[in-house]
Amino acid sequence: MGADKNSLVARDAGTIAQIMTLRFNPLAAKGGSGSYLHEEDGRRILDLSASATAASLGYGHPAVIEAITKAASDMAGASLLMIPNEPATALAESLLAATPGKGERRVWYGHSGSDANDAAMRVASAATGRGRFISFIGSYHGCLAGSMSISGHTAMTHTLPRPGLVLLPYPDPFRPKFSADEVLAMLDYQFETTCPPEQVAAIFIEPILSDGGLIVPPEGFMQAIQERCRKHGILVVLDEVKVGLGRSGKLHAYQHDNLEPDMVVFGKGLGGGMPISALVGPAEILDHAPAFAIQTTAGNPVCTAAAHAVLNTIIDEDLPAQAAVMGAKMSAGFAKLAERHEIIGDVRGRGLAIGVDLVTSRDTREPVPATTTAKIIYRAYELGANFIYVGLSANVLEITPPLTVSEAEIEEGLDIIDRTLSDVAKGVVSDESVQAFMNW
């Protein structure tokens, strides 16, 4: 937990730009294996966040190490722009096979969910000749100029949304400010009035609103959205960056809603920790023009080989089914904790994407103050577990362990959270200790 000036925490503070950080506790990693991160003093922290889902197979998975080592020791170039390479092509073949869709389709590669959503926006505009977009309040599609401009997260209010953007409320079954029908009526009204649908290129959908509070949409809502968009030639883009590729209990989270997206965006867990994103969609859209969305090292053989190892492991070991089983166990564990901890207002999610909504009262469902959530994150870290909070009121614990998490690790995590909730209720954590960790 080192506070001395030579500790990793202190060296980080003196060197790393804060604009690239979002810290929830003083955890600093020297290494990691499986579901654990290792601190400088050797303490092992159970990572129930999986680095915000990027570490889909945990840390140091043998298949990923092998793939990276092989690709790096006989490196087929460093750029897909000018030279095809085997790992990039093979991964594209597997991604196309794993992502159902009609007709000829293609794969585009980037480095992050942010750049993939940017590319999806640009190519959707080019394909449709339209310049407007629809997305949801609370959505997080990225932190680059484009993806940020269509995000609806409160953390993005330091920048302006894109002109012409329509932000719809994401219906929340637990705190139903707007019902699914009301949101659909808002969309219809937008189409009838200030947003003629023929101006809209695409709608960006998170199949579970993740950073906006781990909200699962009401049944039928996304289908109804898709239907309306289809009618008007508006492309449906599914942002599977956070909860895709097995985490939800199905390979694609949009499959829970039987959606048929035009384009699907992958990131985070695809690389198992390596920087890679992918956009899968129709050839007539993604073959728009050469050099239209290029980045030198995108699709490089090392990251694509790692991602292919991740995808093969997820499919071959049926990790979506395992996520469904483990997620059910973990959610049941949280439901049990709720019997003793009044602060737990709702436990929701799909598979190993679990949200624990914290309330001051179960009757009013009023969110706890952000300091309370931050104290829970902090105390859990002190007791040996790492996870983060999400939600527009900063009151939802986001639990997204690696897809490879074991039953024993789930029990360990639940036990830590049980003790954490008791300790925070007793006032064990001071306000000062969490001041530095309430950054969104």
Ligand SMILES: Cc1ncc(COP(=O)(O)O)c(C=O)c1O
């Ligand atoms: C749904 C979703 N889309 C896109 C992104 C952006 O991904 P990245 O941070 O890898 O650029 C995120 C990141 O949190 C996300 O949750």
